[in-house]
Amino acid sequence: MGDKSIQKKRYIVEKAAEVFGKKGYKNVTMKDIVEACEISRGGLYLYFNSTKEIFEAVLESRRLISKTEDSSDMQPGDRLLAFLEEKKQEIVSSSDYLRVAIYEYMFAHGEQDSMVAGDFDADLQRLEEIIEDGVASDWMVCEAPRIAAYNMLYALEGLKVSAQTGIISEERVDEQIEYMMGTIGLALE
Amino acid sequence: MGDKSIQKKRYIVEKAAEVFGKKGYKNVTMKDIVEACEISRGGLYLYFNSTKEIFEAVLESRRLISKTEDSSDMQPGDRLLAFLEEKKQEIVSSSDYLRVAIYEYMFAHGEQDSMVAGDFDADLQRLEEIIEDGVASDWMVCEAPRIAAYNMLYALEGLKVSAQTGIISEERVDEQIEYMMGTIGLALE
Amino acid sequence: MGDKSIQKKRYIVEKAAEVFGKKGYKNVTMKDIVEACEISRGGLYLYFNSTKEIFEAVLESRRLISKTEDSSDMQPGDRLLAFLEEKKQEIVSSSDYLRVAIYEYMFAHGEQDSMVAGDFDADLQRLEEIIEDGVASDWMVCEAPRIAAYNMLYALEGLKVSAQTGIISEERVDEQIEYMMGTIGLALE
Amino acid sequence: MGDKSIQKKRYIVEKAAEVFGKKGYKNVTMKDIVEACEISRGGLYLYFNSTKEIFEAVLESRRLISKTEDSSDMQPGDRLLAFLEEKKQEIVSSSDYLRVAIYEYMFAHGEQDSMVAGDFDADLQRLEEIIEDGVASDWMVCEAPRIAAYNMLYALEGLKVSAQTGIISEERVDEQIEYMMGTIGLALE
DNA sequence: CATGAATGAGAGTTCATTCAT
């Protein structure tokens, strides 16, 4: 597969992302993507064999983009805040239409997929480190950083889900962030 | 709609619940339900016009069943523990097969549906009361019971989702429960 | 499946036989049959799931028809002649267009199919009996009736194949019949 | 078409023969051959325009190879035996995978093709000569050598077909060979 | 009310064939 092929694949993934954003995961057909890409039916099959495959490519491409800088030069409290703000954006931003599709995908294909699980683990590690650093430098109070990290991530996940299901105001998210910071002895000034 | 009709509808809903439990939400076809109910294709349409409609009827029927006793005669700490244990069951029990379907449904039809949201609100109120009572009787420490209640519920929701997506051990859930109780000044003895 | 269904199935098989006759086996698509039957795409699938299944039903229906009377009251020589004449018809009759399809089917699905093999075995038994009777009543001379029966059937099969592949004149078939009878001591007068 | 072209054509035919051997005739696609030859899709079309064309080239190439020596210095009985043994090999040898494809081809394209018929005629002539010689030298008894030759060839053809369709043991073939020799007054010692 | 045969739109998939490079 040549250089041009990779370009085309990228193009398809890009267009497909829009489609998944609009229609979710399960509702998307090969035809939808073919039409969005303005290529031929058979042409798509040169690159992907199913919507699942395409969707996974979309996820993969997102993963590459969403890497954030580590900012490990900041104070633990600020780093935590930065982390939570980042998550808040994910929760609140209705622009991330893709999320519905991601959840649909997750529930449709269940556990066998570490595609999405990977993100969680990375976040967990990052968060745990921040808390450990915070505790070490007396900025935070926490007996079990790992468990606390889990707790925050679960709560954030819950918020995400709720944001998708019902409507969640930005205030509610802020409220929760403040509360979470409180649980490890931090206060927003 | 006569008495017999209501009976039949109930029967269909019952059988349909099994189907949704086995196959999720999106994968279920009218045909599947027709076969499970051993009624005719046309017959089903006399009662329901889509799998969505049927699934909503299933949800409705579940709502009626799942009401739990309030046990307001117990101490706040025990009531909280009871509440969390109840939620733990929901998370851990793989017997609640329907949950996958519920999430699929939620993500497929988005916010416009308060069908599921109702449960959350009820839980919220219940939990808030418990915490308020706990604080009032000096068993618990919490400045913002409502926010704390939200936090716990979000974390529980996150756990549920994770349980569905990946695998979550009972220990992790216990860990989280203990942690949550700690955040409001309680300890499991 | 009711009485009417069986009728319809028969109807489909009948129409399908014509199609297979015209187009062979492999070239026939579900669409061809749908069109020949003037039913809907989905309708055909109520009765059959593949051209293979339909073709086997066609074979089955032919089997039922082609049963010939046993005429065991005749003299062995005449019975043999009757048998061979019957086979000759199969060979010569170009009206049996289906045969091409049958061979195609045989070669496409190989040995695992006793659908066609059954005919051979039945013929073998019948022919062997005739020869044994012929020998017992001194009309025929043959040391190994079974082997002779096999030989005739193989030769007849070869004739059939040749009839399909190239062109075979009726005279050639007659010639062969006479020769075969000669090998067991019989002569056409 | 240059020298290199002929070479390439030969190469394609060679590779294609393997493919036809494995997959039969009808199941082979241009793509299969392209892949087997590791050439480009378009490249194949420079030499052949259809699988039919390629298959015919395969047949042609086989014809050139399969010529056998005449061994006319042997006694007629031995020559006949040699001939029949040769045929037996064709029947029994499952290594001649191409045969299925040949039959498929024959039945798919019917009589208009003398491609395969040629072999039969050559065999017929050879066999007839053997028998005539045998009769002339009193080794054999046969009133109509040509008809007898036909008979044997048809029986052999029938055996071949049966070998492809069902399973035929080597014993059965030996049995038949012995029987055939018996019909012209010969016995295997 | 109830049936289930029938419909037809539409999804997935494959392949011969072309054509710009």
Add this chain to the structure above:
DNA sequence: GATGAATGAACTCTCATTCAT
């Protein structure tokens, strides 16, 4: 000559939905 990406027609199969009985 040679490539292989691209096309689009054709095929299989499934399902929601209707309708005569």
